[in-house]
Amino acid sequence: MPELPEVESLSRFLAEHLVGRTVERVYPLAVQALKTYDPPFTALEGGSFAGATRHGKFLDLDAGGLHLVIHLARAGWVRWKEGLPDAPPRPGKGPLALRVRLAGADAAGFDVTEAGTRKRLAVYLVRDPQEVPGIQRLGPDPLSPDFTAAAFTRLMKDEHRQVKGVLRDQGVIAGIGNAYADEILHAARMSPFKPAANLSAEESALLHDTVVTTLAEAVERARGLALQDLKAEKKSGLRVHGRTGEACPVCGDTVREVSFSDWSTQYCPTCQTGGRILADRRMSRLLK
Structure with missing residues (x-):
């Protein structure tokens, strides 16, 4: 299960690779993983990423007024892709839950996946991360200066x-x-x-x-x-x-x-x- 160190590393990697990049297409594939519906996930399209951070074990990708928040649960992961295929992915029983394709000639992007049969991955699209119930309930971060x-x-x-x-x-x-x-x-x-x-x-x-x-x-x-x-x-x-x-x-x-x-x-x-x-x-x- 990804915990604080792994999610911190994910957020740093994605901040380096996403900031300033524009979203071309979003493919929400695993309905059970999508925990919000307003705004729709396609609202990310045309927006640009402004940052990536972490709240406990929640990954928060700031897309300029919208936040793509991901809780990877036990078997979820984010996979960076250089050169995504042109054909849209098909919903099915595989591990792919969400795909984000970036604009640009390199066709880069990332997949959110979940292995296994017990599906607990959670993906939210919100205007404020505090709208996510799990983030609202979080205690102090152990790497914060306030954690004395x-x-x-x-x-x-x-x-x-x-x-x-x-x-x-x-x-x-x-x-x-x-x-x-x-x-x-x-x-x-x-x-x-x-x-x-x-x-x-x-x-x-x-x-x-x-x-x-x-x-x-x-x-x-x-x-x-x-x-x-x-x-x-x-x-x-x-x-x-x-x-x-x-x-x-x-x-x-x-x-x-x-x-x-x-x-x-x-x-x-x-x-x-x-x-x-x-x-x-x-x-x-x-x-x-």
């Missing part, structure tokens, strides 16, 4: 949920998903099931620093990469997430997993839970 240790402590102090769930909650902190929550907690040597409200002042300060550092380093590793290389870069940089059964790169213990209905947590017992193995069920507790 004191602000982070205030967010945590009344949270009796497990700390991983709090980190993943977009209404608390914007942009962190399942993978980077695992990585942050491993780097902070903290159990994913620790209640957030139980963090000491020292633990809260450490976790805040680890959130900022982990995400900033991931953004920096992706700087300058082509879009098709971003997913591989993310995977190669993960130390515990998606590495169940492998050796922890810090201590050598075996990376363990707790599975839930549609997501999982990976962690290192030695680094994070004092050697204890977490029970692999929803109502998990620590086993001795």
